[in-house]
Amino acid sequence: MIRLARITKSFGKSEVLHxxxxxxxxGEIFTLIGPSGSGKSTLLRILDLLxxxxxxxxxxxxxxTQDPAADPLILRRRMAMVFQKPAVLNTSVEENxxxxxxxxxxxxxxxxxxxxxxxxxxxxxxxxxxxxxxLSGGEMQRVAIARALVTGPEILFLDEPTANxxxxxxxxxxxxxxxxxxxxxxxxxxxxxxxxxxxxxxDRIGVMMDGRLVQVGTGRDxxxxxxxxxxxxxxxxxxILSGTVTRNEGGHAxxxxxxxxxxxxxxxxxxxxxxxxLRPEEVSLSLPGGNDPVRSSxxxxxxxxxxxxxxxxxFERISVNCGCTITVLLTRLSCEDLHLSSGTEVIAxxxxxxxxxxxxxx
Amino acid sequence: xxxxxxxxxxxxNLIVTLNPDVLQIAALSIYISLSATILAACISIPVGGLIxxxxxxxxxxxxxxxxxxxxxxxxxxxxxxxxxxxRSGPLGFFxxxxxxxxxxxxxxxxxxxxxxxxxxxxxxxxDRSIRDTxxxxxxxxxxxVIQIVREARYAIxxxxxxxxxxAISEVGVAMxxxxxxxxxxxxxxxxxxxxxxxxxxxFSIALGIILLAIALVVVVCLNLVTSGAFEKFERIIVGTxxx
Numbered sequence: 005m006i007r008l009a010r011i012t013k014s015f016g017k018s019e020v021l022h023x024x025x026x027x028x029x030x031g032e033i034f035t036l037i038g039p040s041g042s043g044k045s046t047l048l049r050i051l052d053l054l055x056x057x058x059x060x061x062x063x064x065x066x067x068x069t070q071d072p073a074a075d076p077l078i079l080r081r082r083m084a085m086v087f088q089k090p091a092v093l094n095t096s097v098e099e100n101x102x103x104x105x106x107x108x109x110x111x112x113x114x115x116x117x118x119x120x121x122x123x124x125x126x127x128x129x130x131x132x133x134x135x136x137x138x139l140s141g142g143e144m145q146r147v148a149i150a151r152a153l154v155t156g157p158e159i160l161f162l163d164e165p166t167a168n169x170x171x172x173x174x175x176x177x178x179x180x181x182x183x184x185x186x187x188x189x190x191x192x193x194x195x196x197x198x199x200x201x202x203x204x205x206x207d208r209i210g211v212m213m214d215g216r217l218v219q220v221g222t223g224r225d226x227x228x229x230x231x232x233x234x235x236x237x238x239x240x241x242x243x244i245l246s247g248t249v250t251r252n253e254g255g256h257a258x259x260x261x262x263x264x265x266x267x268x269x270x271x272x273x274x275x276x277x278x279x280x281x282l283r284p285e286e287v288s289l290s291l292p293g294g295n296d297p298v299r300s301s302x303x304x305x306x307x308x309x310x311x312x313x314x315x316x317x318x319f320e321r322i323s324v325n326c327g328c329t330i331t332v333l334l335t336r337l338s339c340e341d342l343h344l345s346s347g348t349e350v351i352a353x354x355x356x357x358x359x360x361x362x363x364x365x366x
Numbered sequence: 367x368x369x370x371x372x373x374x375x376x377x378x379n380l381i382v383t384l385n386p387d388v389l390q391i392a393a394l395s396i397y398i399s400l401s402a403t404i405l406a407a408c409i410s411i412p413v414g415g416l417i418x419x420x421x422x423x424x425x426x427x428x429x430x431x432x433x434x435x436x437x438x439x440x441x442x443x444x445x446x447x448x449x450x451x452x453r454s455g456p457l458g459f460f461x462x463x464x465x466x467x468x469x470x471x472x473x474x475x476x477x478x479x480x481x482x483x484x485x486x487x488x489x490x491x492x493d494r495s496i497r498d499t500x501x502x503x504x505x506x507x508x509x510x511v512i513q514i515v516r517e518a519r520y521a522i523x524x525x526x527x528x529x530x531x532x533a534i535s536e537v538g539v540a541m542x543x544x545x546x547x548x549x550x551x552x553x554x555x556x557x558x559x560x561x562x563x564x565x566x567x568x569f570s571i572a573l574g575i576i577l578l579a580i581a582l583v584v585v586v587c588l589n590l591v592t593s594g595a596f597e598k599f600e601r602i603i604v605g606t607x608x609x
Binding site: 054094 | 493
């Protein structure tokens, strides 16, 4: 559907996108995640043909978009975009949603039917006659989504579509996005800094950092097997440790890390310097002397002491010093059951298969 | 003080009894200034749009120049046009000097800068994201321009009203190009100047009241009409389905 090769974008002397290569397949939901200012919006603007890349090639459905013979208007009318900051025109909600169809010269009767259906889809049919500028931010965003969907685009670009919305409206929008993708086979490219949303919706995820697409893969790839410490930190892995493989028995490795030996699954051979990544949810805690048969498959039992506990939504984020600091995420109920507090002696338990290991490239 | 009081009461009398001289002068004023406003709007809105929607070298200089001309003295416009339109001037053969048409031309020239400058500001006031949204929704360049003009309609309307206000209240062009000829080129402002000079205050006060009343009526009418007219215009241009 989309093929980008070595796309760069500069504003004046500063280059904000550096050599992006990306293929987006027809019918997939692809999310771009990355911190603010990483270039997600700039890339989406290029994809929607609002801005031209400074260098590189962009093929849309086989057509080179920079080919002088390719009419950008015809290509653009096969796409739709929802911007981060929803812009509505100073007229009724219904008319706002109708613009795309009017521009395409659709019959007014058909326009009315399709606009009503689109407004119904985002739950705004009752506000059709209202002046769009009097709506709340969340309602405006839903108008923008209805306006994008009403033209039946082959590909839909969404730039932080739920950034301004309350959780209930976000859910509505997410289900609309999924429905459109499943029923109309619309390809969707969605930029978000909400990683959980990225993971919930995406078939594949691309991570953007400092204008580079640093990793592309499934949710599982990105969240459990990040390729660099920077990506790992961004996707919520706080514990990143350096060590050396001391022994490897058919993929079952023993790694020396700050005075401890940690067992993990990796093909990296003995003597290799490595980074190991521990997701905080993958670590559990038990009290010394306890004997939990359920945990028998757990290979790593690291004794330590709690040095800090910070509430994190319904969880507690616990720092445990086992020679090096490991972050653990436990439900508040589990913490109460174990009577955990700062200073408690605990054993951090980690399955070998839950540890992600990469070679430490200096 | 008694002069003012008796002047006002006589002025009201002149208005209520529909004094033919007063009516003739008021009608001519409206005809000239409204014509100039329409003419100036027909030039300022498209040209202002062209300047706003296109990037070219010296764009900022052009806008600064237009803004400088906001405060051009009416007598300077009068002088320039007098030199152009007088029988020995380059445009003398049109015979426009001391005619209502010449005054319309003069007032048009006078109010174009302020109208055009404010149209450019009005269009610039439409958020960049609106433009992006329209392009993204598949608007052609023309469809996009129409929508942006429509989005700026209230600010553009203010520009037009302000232009009319400057036209109907100016004396310099009316005096120098019109010549203040009774029943032919005598308008409200030149009549007030003349009558006051002759000590006929009541007539002046009556004309002054009419001048303000006209301004009020025009502002109210333009406010009512133009907002609806824009919608109709947009339906004709954008809403017609292609076969």
